[in-house]
Amino acid sequence: MFKNKVCIVTGAAQGIGKAVVERFANQGATAVYALDMNQHALAIAFPPSEVIKTVTINICDRVTIQALIEEIKAVHGRVDVLVNNAGITRDALIDKMTEQDWDMVIDVNLKGVFNLTQAVAPLMMENNSGSIVTMSSVVGTDGNIGQTNYAATKGGVIAMTKSWAKEFARKGAQVRANCVAPGFVETPMTADLPEKVLAMMKDKTPLGRMGTTDDIANGVEFLASDKSSFITGQVLKIDGGLVL
Template identity: 55%
Template sequence: MRLSGKTAIVTGGAQGIGRVIAETFAGEGATVIAVDMTKPDYTCEGVFGYTCNVTDRDGLKAFVADIVGTFGKIDVLINNAGITRDGLLQNMTEEMWDLVCDVNLKGVFNLTQLVAPLMIDQGTGSIVNISSVVGEYGNVGQTNYAATKAGVIAMAKSWAKEFARKGANVRVNSLAPGYINTEMMKTVPDKVLDPIRQKTMLGRLGEPEEIANACLFLASDEASFITGHCLSVNGGLRL
């Protein structure tokens, strides 16, 4: 049990990659709080659903206080919540830009700013920001999304330096998935996915479990000497 006795928060935990991360962590002994805009419905033992918006700072303060009051500590934070509002630059509205930045970038800042001091005080913790291959290489029609996913990599590197200066063993890393075979991806036609597979060295899409396992590694003590790193899990994809 690689996370036995740990308390972990996973944002965007209602579905997709976030849900699989939450279930994987619980299977490794963690008590997991899965957070989303709508309360995640879990039957998995060890996972507790919680409704909260990462853009709502007052709501997040109440959420963190509730988790600490109930479980006593926060050992792991997975910043996974994210949205897309795609469009070419000339077609992207200010609303599309602001909404993606608020959720994907400011939301990560909001929750980490509340959780990190608790981890520093207890002297240990692990934070993983879920980025994207798009954040590493950019993508047509995703100026806002790419900017936010690059931003969470930069924030992780900055926080890793800040927390190490304070002498706490609080590690901060990011994980950049490629194209993953989630329920949403299953609705995309093969004529769109085939070129992606062709650009991927392993010739296929990734599975959510493969992202969850990589996230588990970074969150666990197995990665005790890794901080400030971005782990690319994309099958060798180059956009």
Template identity: 65%
Template sequence: MRLEGKVCIVTGGARGLGKAMVEKFAKEGAKKVYACDLNEEALKELEKTYENVKGYKLSVTDRKAIEEFKEKVIKEEGKVDVLVNNAGITRDALIQKMSEEDWDMVIDVNLKGVFNMTQQFGPEMMKAGKGSIINISSVVGIYGNIGQTNYAATKGGVIAMTKTWAKEFARKGAQVRVNAIAPGFIKTPMTKDLPEKVIELVKSKTVLQRMGEPEEIANTALFLASDESSFITGQVISVDGGLVL
């Protein structure tokens, strides 16, 4: 059991990549996995399946609710070992057609949401002297993508914050590691509505000639959450099947 005794938090934990990570962490012996999401029904299903999973309705844009959640977790468990900042949305459009509302919404969830969660839990890890923060970025945050100005900006920002926090939280000898995962095109609810011709185009540009599975991202997150990656921090790991080489 690679996460035995660890207390983990996964935002956007009710479906897609988040759900895969919650399930992986639970199966690998985590003491408690807090799955945070707005989908209460899906959270209840996870709780029914895994006795070490606790669903918690939480918006990463609600700073007061996040602070209350932190206090609850510390009171219940006394620590947080792993934080996965996974919650994210898309509102795609070419820049000429992108509304200010769609820009603000994506920035608020994908970028500020990561800031909000880490601002609460990072210092707790630093105080404890150890911990692992895993930020879910995207290859789009490294290389850009047509029609995703807002999304690319947030995912690039997540990478910049990752490298900054790796330096900040390791001050004074604290073994707090901060890394990012940059998925390529993965089979999730966020990509299932893509036109078939787009999917085939992506596959043709991917060295491994397929889309990735959520579990393949979860496996990477498991490695970064575990003590096996104890000397890895400030890194961006692309899990994209060779989409960009």
């Protein structure tokens, strides 16, 4: 499905990002650039490979990002898929949320997505082809107590994605932008939660379980592939019916 394609995935060292990288590689991609800040985690996640290229990078560093894209362009001449997956949480009620917690989440979850997309989109436009999939959340569509900063970023990437879908297609380019909005998912971020909290999450979900990283990777795979070639500017909720 991804034969001859060059893909970039951020937040790639664990959880959803790792599952997406493995999916693209297994589906025949020419190269999958796995980006993450954690060099040690990347090394553990991915053994040396001709297909999976691990890159330790801070997505808030615009200069380094631009240099990486220029390098990929020099080697491959194209980027076919960008998955903006990297994200963090710094939860607190509004009266206890610090400016530092606000700024950090905004920088990584919102500006980081902007940085990667701004660097990659011109190359996709030049090649008249590409798919950008950005990880949002049901928190971005419906909000959540104690997550003002996170909700703002996840709602913001939806708004940016809809804007990009219109902008990229303005002159007929076949460059698409979509979002995936997961619900409660089993990842390293949720693994340490108390059992009663996990049980509550499952009880709130009509399908009675938490999602898996493969559940989310399925949606990303679809939106990144040519099977969704007539889909752009959309938000795909993968939440087991949590938000209806």
